[in-house]
Amino acid sequence: xxxxxxxxxxxxxxxxxxxxxxxxxxxxxxxxxxxxxxxxxxxxxxxxxxxxxxxxxxxxxxxxxxxxxxxxxxxxxxxxx
Amino acid sequence: xxxxxxxxxxxxxxxxxxxxxxxxxxxxxxxxxxxxxxxxxxxxxxxxxxxxxxxxxxxxxxxxxxxxxxxxxxxxxxxxxxxxxxxxxxxxxxxxxxxxxxxxxxxxxxxxxxxxxxxxxxxxxxxxxxxxxxxxxxxxxxxxxxxxxxxxxxxxxxxxxxxxxxxxxxxxxxxxxxxxxxxxxxxxxxxxxxxxxxxxxxxxxxxxxxxxxxxxxxxxxxxxxxxxxxxxxxxxxxxxxxxxxxxxxxxxxxxxxxxxxxxxxxxxxxxxxxxxxxxxxxxxxxxxxxxxxxxxxxxxxxxxxxxxxxxxxxxxxxxxxxxxxxxxxxxxxxxxxxxxxxxxxxxxxxxxxxxxxxxxxxxxxxxxxxxxxxxxxxxxxxxxxxxxxxxxxxxxxxxxxxxxxxxxxxxxxxxxxxxxxxxxxxxxxxxxxxxxxxxxxxxxxxxxxxxxxxxxxxxxxxxxxxxxxxxxxxxxxxxxxxxxxxxxxxxxxxxxxxxxxxxxxxxxxxxxxxxxxxxxxxxxxxxxxxxxxxxxxxxxxxxxxx
Numbered sequence: 280x281x282x283x284x285x286x287x288x289x290x291x292x293x294x295x296x297x298x299x300x301x302x303x304x305x306x307x308x309x310x311x312x313x314x315x316x317x318x319x320x321x322x323x324x325x326x327x328x329x330x331x332x333x334x335x336x337x338x339x340x341x342x343x344x345x346x347x348x349x350x351x352x353x354x355x356x357x358x359x360x
Numbered sequence: 361x362x363x364x365x366x367x368x369x370x371x372x373x374x375x376x377x378x379x380x381x382x383x384x385x386x387x388x389x390x391x392x393x394x395x396x397x398x399x400x401x402x403x404x405x406x407x408x409x410x411x412x413x414x415x416x417x418x419x420x421x422x423x424x425x426x427x428x429x430x431x432x433x434x435x436x437x438x439x440x441x442x443x444x445x446x447x448x449x450x451x452x453x454x455x456x457x458x459x460x461x462x463x464x465x466x467x468x469x470x471x472x473x474x475x476x477x478x479x480x481x482x483x484x485x486x487x488x489x490x491x492x493x494x495x496x497x498x499x500x501x502x503x504x505x506x507x508x509x510x511x512x513x514x515x516x517x518x519x520x521x522x523x524x525x526x527x528x529x530x531x532x533x534x535x536x537x538x539x540x541x542x543x544x545x546x547x548x549x550x551x552x553x554x555x556x557x558x559x560x561x562x563x564x565x566x567x568x569x570x571x572x573x574x575x576x577x578x579x580x581x582x583x584x585x586x587x588x589x590x591x592x593x594x595x596x597x598x599x600x601x602x603x604x605x606x607x608x609x610x611x612x613x614x615x616x617x618x619x620x621x622x623x624x625x626x627x628x629x630x631x632x633x634x635x636x637x638x639x640x641x642x643x644x645x646x647x648x649x650x651x652x653x654x655x656x657x658x659x660x661x662x663x664x665x666x667x668x669x670x671x672x673x674x675x676x677x678x679x680x681x682x683x684x685x686x687x688x689x690x691x692x693x694x695x696x697x698x699x700x701x702x703x704x705x706x707x708x709x710x711x712x713x714x715x716x717x718x719x720x721x722x723x724x725x726x727x728x729x730x731x732x733x734x735x736x737x738x739x740x741x742x743x744x745x746x747x748x749x750x751x752x753x754x755x756x757x758x759x760x761x762x763x764x765x766x767x768x769x770x771x772x773x774x775x776x777x778x779x780x781x782x783x784x785x786x787x788x789x790x791x792x793x794x795x796x797x798x799x800x801x802x803x804x805x806x807x808x809x810x811x812x813x814x815x816x817x818x819x820x821x822x823x824x825x826x827x828x829x830x831x832x833x834x835x836x837x838x839x840x841x842x843x844x845x846x847x848x849x850x851x852x853x854x855x856x857x858x859x860x861x862x863x864x865x866x867x868x869x870x871x872x873x874x875x876x877x878x879x880x881x882x883x884x885x886x887x888x889x890x891x892x893x894x895x896x897x898x899x900x901x902x903x904x905x906x
Contacts, residue, residue, distance in 0.1 A: 319743055320743060320746065320747055320750070323743050323744050323746075323747035324747045324750065324751055326744075326747075327744070327747055327748060327751055327758060327761070328751070328755075331755075331757040331758075
């Protein structure tokens with residue numbers, strides 16, 4: 280898997296949420312009563328807010344690679360990070 | 361469209377060349393194209409005493425304002441070429457940019473937030489003024505000869521020379537030259553003659569440029585709108601130019617019909633929507649354009665060197681076209697000079713390719729990123745763009761993601777083969793490969809540090825001394841180097857009046873910086889050593905060292 284990089288952290292994919300069901304409910308709640316277009320915009324805003332909070336380019340790169348590689352039909356790619 | 365009312369285009373006379381009457385001619389350098397890049401190349405060479413022949417297929421300056429934003433580094437190069445003051449005094453300086461989303465200010469930036477620089481972040485000026493000024497300067501320099509209505513129709517080369525076939529109103533003739541510099545613009549007929557390609561991408565979008573003349577009390581700043589109420593779903597850019605001319609740039613989308621959109625009956629309603637139904641203005645020039653981000657694979661092909669738009673193309677957002685072309689010329693001229701004088705090997709010119717390809721890629725990367733933001737290529741890129749603009753209203757972090765053009769700054773040549781890597785510890789920005797930072801000084805020939813750098817190599821020593829014999833040895837070398845003393849005891853020493861030389865260069869007593877003839881740092885040390893300066897100069901001239 281991914282080798283740790285000097286001076287930067289690695290994406291934490293271990294269980295890290297105190298109450299996962301609460302998070303999931305809140306995530307769906309964020310989209311309550313939104314149209315598909317509004318939901319898409321809310322998701323994009325959420326990603327940008329979280330990405331800024333994380334800041335670390337290596338962690339973000341790992342997360343983007345993991346997100347993309349799990350999409351059915353998308354071939355595996357070399358790590359560009 | 362219509363010709364400009366305020367600016368009378370000069371007509372530079374065609375003269376029958378002596379070659380048509382049997383006089384053969386061999387030139388050190390022939391420059392093709394009398395635009396900003398060809399003219400700066402010619403002036404730089406002529407100032408160095410190198411005879412240079414400039415061929416242009418036209419007989420006047422640019423029609424329409426075209427490139428209008430000249431960056432600080434370009435102005436500093438123009439200062440070195442004797443044109444800076446004329447350009448800055450005619451142009452309008454600015455450093456503030458404002459970005460609106462809808463009718464709300466989303467983001468504001470200041471491109472030069474600190475004092476202590478001679479030149480502002482940007483000066484806006486119509487390209488025809490710049491070209492007219494450069495022509496005047498070139499014509500005043502004896503080694504430069506400008507030939508108008510001389511069109512290049514063939515280029516060949518062998519190991520020793522390049523041969524140029526030229527068509528004139530009176531017939532065709534041949535020239536031979538040691539070096540041919542091709543600056544004939546984005547369409548580059550000579551690049552096509554030589555069957556050389558550019559690689560990159562075309563953007564599927566169209567933009568309308570309208571130059572209008574109006575009196576307005578809008579401040580002198582760059583304004584950019586995403587999705588403004590007066591031009592929904594598209595972007596608009598506004599720049600001020602001299603003579604009460606304003607540049608408005610409307611994004612139209614790929615489906616717009618370029619011929620229709622150029623008609624005043626299509627343009628005027630767009631302007632009235634923006635400026636109000638009662639706004640009074642005159643339409644001076646209009647053009648509909650698409651753009652590309654691409655470059656040639658190599659900027660040197662044997663004895664032929666490509667510079668400016670002929671070599672690389674970017675979108676206009678960021679003002680990286682003409683500015684990077686002038687920096688190409690700045691990079692090339694001193695190298696050609698040393699090679700023609702026989703004091704540096706021809707492979708020094710490979711560093712022109714190495715350094716300016718890196719700069720072109722930097723410009724293309726920045727320009728492509730701006731374009732991806734301004735012209736989203738997919739629904740999801742549009743979604744993120746709108747999310748960023750929305751967040752930018754509330755959150756400072758998102759403002760830094762808003763990209764309406766990252767404006768031209770010179771590329772730092774970190775990996776240049778001409779640099780001598782640091783051995784001593786330095787803080788700050790002035791790493792080898794960086795163009796010199798300006799600072800106020802007092803001294804015999806000007807009030808700015810940059811007045812003392814450039815032309816030839818310069819060794820700057822801060823608060824220390826280079827012995828007379830050693831200074832003389834540097835001055836009288838094969839490739840000469842002047843010593844400039846800041847804060848020392850020599851009678852012509854500069855004074856670091858604001859302490860900004862020391863601050864910007866992280867200088868301690870005895871610190872030395874070696875500058876190339878194009879004012880780039882190529883080496884630096886905490887103490888002076890003649891042997892190290894000589895070795896660094898040899899490295900900067902691509903001279904093999906024993």
